Amino acid sequence: MRVILRNQGKEVEMAGRRRVRELLAELGVLPETVLVIRGRELLTGDEVVREDDVVELRPVISGGRATR
């Protein structure tokens, strides 16, 4: 599978199929910090990503605020 890491501006290839929650754990990504997108659908943690899938991990954390 091809995993697009939007926040890091890179893509990684991973062999085999696995559940979304296992994929995130393997990549060290906290589930609360991303949307997992396949095509036009959002995936929950129990969804299985197949070998030929392309998924995007879209970051949801934004903002910047200097210490006051």
Place this chain on the structure above:
Amino acid sequence: MKCKKCGGKAVLELRRHNAAFCAEDFVGFFRSQTLETIRRWKMFGRDEPLLVAVSGGKDSLALWDVLLDAGYRATGLYLDLGIGDYSRASRARCEAFAAGRSARLLVVRVADAVGAAIPEVRAATRRPTCSACGLSKRYLMNRTALEHAFPVVVTGHNLDDEAATLFGSTLRWEEGALARQSPVLAATHPRLVRRVKPLFRLSERETAAYAFLRGIDYVVDECPFARGATSLAHKEALNRLEDVSPGTKASFLLTFLDRARARFQAGDPVSLQECARCGQTTTGEVCAFCKLAEQVRRAGAERPEAGPPDGEEPAGLRGLVSDLHAATEIHAP
């Protein structure tokens, strides 16, 4: 995973609610949470015209979408920070959204008011970028609302933003900041417009999911100046706690508002007066924004995209309120 409401296939799990939703029911959940927050916190009335600060990001466009769908008279305000491609892309998203929804959008350029775009302000003042940017945005939101007679400014601050701010203030025990943290900042002076945050109970992941499911085209890339910002480190720390114990962020913020904030308010009496230069509110004689504009002028910063003619003073010093109309573009539906 099944939708808690209809039993159909879920697209989003919300661990802190011990629930999952399908696309349609999540959109309904998001809207009802937002509208319930507006009602419970008495943020604004059904007939009040709203000025919604929009950045082109997921939170503010999701909020604008909910408000327009609910029938509110919601005008967008885009503050152009002048941050190169990032600002151009952000503005384009706001304009496209406004056009698609036949909504009114005001555009104010920070460079016209401060005397320089945000990237140049740092060089001119040595003030942290996010600090100067935040100050300018708060000031211009208030000023624009006053000039166009909006009784309330609505911002897209979400649960993560508010919890991270509280976390930072608590780490340093900043009593003044703790006293002022609220989803409703009242108009405590005739020249201070009420500011409210209807998304403060919804997480960033929820606003991102709403924007995605609604097909809202928002800027995903982060502001280039936000990298390494303290608030992002605070958000990461809170998300690690949230991962171990879902509901931590909401509990931290909501119990503070419920039980602790009043204690800090009691010890933080603030006396506001009008700035001697621009007439907006300040605790001193000259407001922080006018001081910033003065610093920029002294440093001789030039506006990068549309600077004043040679020999002309930066707009920030020409009388900030009277300059507003020249600096405001209105995209009428």
